[in-house]
Each structure stands twice: as C-alpha cells, then as structure tokens.
Amino acid sequence: MTEYQSVTGPSDLPDFLTALLSLLGEDGVIVPGQDAPPLGAYLNDWRGRYQGRALAIARPRDVAEVAAVTRLCADHNVAIVPQGGNTGLVGASTPDDSGQQLLVSLTRLNRIVAVDAANLSITVQAGCLLAQVQQAAKDAGLLFPLSLASEGTCTIGGNLASNAGGTQVLRYGTARELCLGLEVVTPQGEVWNGLTALRKDNSGYDLRDLFIGSEGTLGIITAATLRLFPEPAGQVAALVDCPSLDAAVALLHRARARLDAGLTGFEVMQAWTVALVHKHLPDHAKAMAPLMSGDAPAWTVLIDTASPDSDASARAALETLLTQALDAGEALDASLAQSHGQRRAMWALREAIPSAERLEGLMVKHDIAVPTSAVPTFVRAAQSQLEQAFAGCRVACFGHLGDGNLHYNVQGPSSMDAHEFLARHETQVNHLVYDVALSLGGTISAEHGIGLLKRDELVQRKTPVAMQMMRAIKQALDPQDLMNPGRLLATPSGHTPG
Ligand SMILES: Cc1cc2nc3c(=O)[nH]c(=O)nc-3n(C[C@H](O)[C@H](O)[C@H](O)COP(=O)(O)OP(=O)(O)OC[C@H]3O[C@@H](n4cnc5c(N)ncnc54)[C@H](O)[C@@H]3O)c2cc1C
Known part of the structure; x- marks a missing residue:
C-alpha cells in the first residue's frame, strides 16, 4: 500500500479539505493518513491491477450533499472519481496515483x-x-x-x-x-x-x-x-454437455424458437473454466457433482427458463427441448434441476468462474461480442492465431452465449509467470483478439465498459466521427474535465491516470 501524508486534524488540512469536512462532517470524509482505516477496498480495483491514491474519500448521504461536494470540486478544480461497489473490471472506479483526485463513494445513498x-x-x-x-x-x-x-x-x-x-x-x-x-x-x-x-x-x-x-x-x-x-411462477434450469460450440449455437437457435420469451438465460462454459472452479472453489463444484457427467465436456451450456404458470410447465417445455437436442446431436447429455436449490447451484457454478480465474492468476481479459451465429468462427480463429503467436497459451472462455458475448481470457503457458506474460504480451494479445472480433462485426466491450483498460484501444476501433462526437459531448457537459478524467476518453492534455 502507498504511504499517505499524515493529517492530524482540520487545522492541518488545506482549504479544500476543510470545506469538505464542514460540508459532510467527520463521518462523511476519510482523509488518508496514519489514523485512517485500511482503504484498499476503495483504492484498489477488484482484479488487483490498479492501485490508486486519493486526496480524500467523500461519503455523502444524499443528493444535496453530492451536489455540494461537486460544486466545491468545481470551485477548487478538483477531479472526482465516482464509485459504487468498486467491482468494475476496466480500471474506471479507482483514483489515479496522483493523490489529487477526490473519490466520491455513493454507498451511503442506499435507500x-x-x-x-x-x-x-x-x-x-x-x-x-x-x-x-x-x-x-x-x-x-x-x-x-x-x-x-x-x-x-x-x-x-x-x-x-x-x-x-x-x-x-x-x-x-x-x-x-x-x-x-x-x-x-x-x-x-x-x-x-x-x-x-x-x-x-x-x-x-x-x-x-x-x-x-x-x-x-x-x-x-x-x-x-x-x-x-x-415474477415468473415457474423457473427451471438445465446443464447441457455439448460436443462443440457449433452444437451449442444450434441449441441456442432451437431454444429461442421453442421457448421464446420463456428462455431467460443461455450461458456457456468451456472445459477449462469449469476445471478452474473445481481447482479453486471445490465447494461450488461439489454441490454440482451429482448433476455433472463424469468426463468434462468441451462445452457446458446452462439454460435457464421461466414460465408464467408453474415450475411444471417450465420443466415440460425444457424437457421437450432437451429431448430434441439429444436426438439432433446438439447435446451429449443433459441434467435438469430438480429443485430451486439445484437451479441455484447451477448458477453458482457459472458465477464462480470469475473468482476461480482470479485465484488462478492474472489473465489478459476480454469481454467481446459478435453476432451469435459468428461465435464459433470467432473462437476457432482467435484460438488458432493465439496458438501460432504464443504456443501453449491457455484460454478461459465463458459467458453469455445468448447475447453473443464471451469473456475470452488468455493466460500464458503454464511454464511462464502470469504477470510476466501480461506485461510482455497484453497489447499484442488484445490486438489479435479484437481484430478477430471486429472482422466478424463485433465489439471490444459488450458489457464491462472502456475505463482505462481499453481506452486507447477504443480510439483505434471507433471511427473518427464517433470519437469526435463523444469528445464534443464530454466537452459540453464537463468543460473542466473533472469527472473521472482520463477514463473512457483521454484527457485533452493526454495525461494518463497512473
Ligand atoms: C465477480 C464479478 C462478476 C461480474 N459480472 C458482470 C456481468 O456479468 N456483467 C457485467 O456487466 N458486469 C459484470 N461485472 C462488472 C461489475 O460488477 C459491473 O460493471 C457493475 O455494474 C459495477 O458496479 P459497481 O457499483 O461496483 O461500480 P464501480 O465499480 O464502483 O464503478 C463502475 C463505473 O461506474 C462509475 N460509477 C459508479 N457509481 C456511479 C454513480 N453513482 N454515478 C456515476 N458513475 C458511477 C465509476 O466511476 C466507474 O466508472 C462483474 C464483476 C465481478 C467482480
């Protein structure tokens, strides 16, 4: 952790901090210093990639206090980093390393x-x-x-x-x-x-x-x-072993046609991601053991369905779908949740993947989307190009197949330190993965956003007209560039937050 200047009381604070304390009171401001509580939860991002410093952490209680703090910042030309739960994955919710930005935590506006x-x-x-x-x-x-x-x-x-x-x-x-x-x-x-x-x-x-x-x-x-x-009256999920990603996409098309609005989720997990949950979070995996087939399939699909009538009607529709998929060779095996507890366990397995990945070590992360029909082509092309460029590299691929959105995360060969792989090859891996996604009509960010992580990539991937309009909007609304500067768009001076 970075050392902070010691601040012993309001009389030692510069004007800005004194004014901030008088607006929010002692319990509304945390000033980094010897007596401050551990601040990692505010200053370090979830993935452990960004460690910032803050002038102070403001914790307003209502909209009037947020407005007063923002006016104070405008008067003193102090940049603001708004923060909620700090679970963002693109380096946009923590301050830079200057120690000059005010982190505004919104967690006390919780009514x-x-x-x-x-x-x-x-x-x-x-x-x-x-x-x-x-x-x-x-x-x-x-x-x-x-x-x-x-x-x-x-x-x-x-x-x-x-x-x-x-x-x-x-x-x-x-x-x-x-x-x-x-x-x-x-x-x-x-x-x-x-x-x-x-x-x-x-x-x-x-x-x-x-x-x-x-x-x-x-x-x-x-x-x-x-x-x-x-609230749907009935909810049923199933785990399906698919022989290939093409089969999983065929199953998706079948599920859309058969279940229509009853299809609420269609997630995919490649074998290594499930293995990572087994390795790092065995309790999640254990709960699933009775529902998983013995050999890890190449791809596991989680289908979630809802019915306005009952669990029984959701189950009947899903059973018919799965029977058809097994007959068509789109599925090798399928397990239907027999209770809401089993449905939750299926989701817990899927949702444990990001935490299991984190425990495995740093990865070059992507959150791409392509049209659903192009997903198998994307995975084949990216895999073969990565293999050529970085023999032995490993890919953890999972995500929201129903939206064409994959988390496509790359780690170096097991013989290479994960930090070293990231430091040496992140840019090249990004270019390769994004080139493939964009060649198929895709995007570099389906849901996590741009932040600092993909900011420079955004400029290269958007048209000049699109960038110009985004900069014009930023300039019109925030001419002092005080709101999360350097995230999403570069600052006019080109300064990159540390
Ligand atoms: C285990 C895990 C799983 C995840 N799964 C998903 C997923 O499936 N889909 C998905 O989309 N994301 C996912 N995320 C990413 C993340 O949880 C989401 O982006 C979430 O919406 C961020 O909310 P937050 O309150 O933590 O925001 P923060 O991380 O605090 O902030 C995120 C961004 O929003 C800004 N911000 C926060 N609050 C405000 C506010 N009140 N006003 C203005 N700006 C604000 C911040 O400045 C920052 O730019 C996942 C993250 C983790 C750790």
Missing part, C-alpha cells in the same frame, strides 16, 4: 425510495446494492431481473454508469433497457431530476441514455427509476 407495483417500477438511490433492489422487488411480489455475480457488492449507480449486462439480458435487456429515469448531479453541481416512470417520452434528446454507460465521466447518478416485471 429504496418507492415501489409502484401498479406501474411496475421502483425508485432507488444510486448506492443501493443490486441485491437490495432485487429483494425489494421480490418483497413486492415482482422481479428486478438484472443479475450479476457481483450483485451482493455492486450498486445500481455503478450498474447504470457501466450499463451492466449479466445473465438475463437475453430476456430482459441490459441495465439501459431496465432504466426509466435518472437523477444526476452535473459536473457543475446542478441536480437534473429525470426520475420519470414513463415508458414513452419523446421530448427531446434522451439525456438518460447519455448518462447510462458513461462510466462516471459526465455526472454522478444519484437515483434511478427502474422497470419491474411480474
């Missing part, structure tokens, strides 16, 4: 404001945990379908700022599609109340969509009105 069951909507403050929002919907007999492995830690503000995807996009869409309205504090400290619960509103530019996915670079989201759905 469920209102549930409107008749309008199928919920209004929440931005620092609510995703799991908390899901539970509030459930308590009202409804469903908030956004679902990520990090849902016990990530916040709704972070989900919206990064336009999170997750496991139910196939049926319900990304965070963007689940959001009806926003409340945002602008870089100048003004409050834009756009907390509408309308399904249709064509009155001018869509400001809501501008802030969703903007990674904290245009303003601070302080509250949101979100879309809810009726």
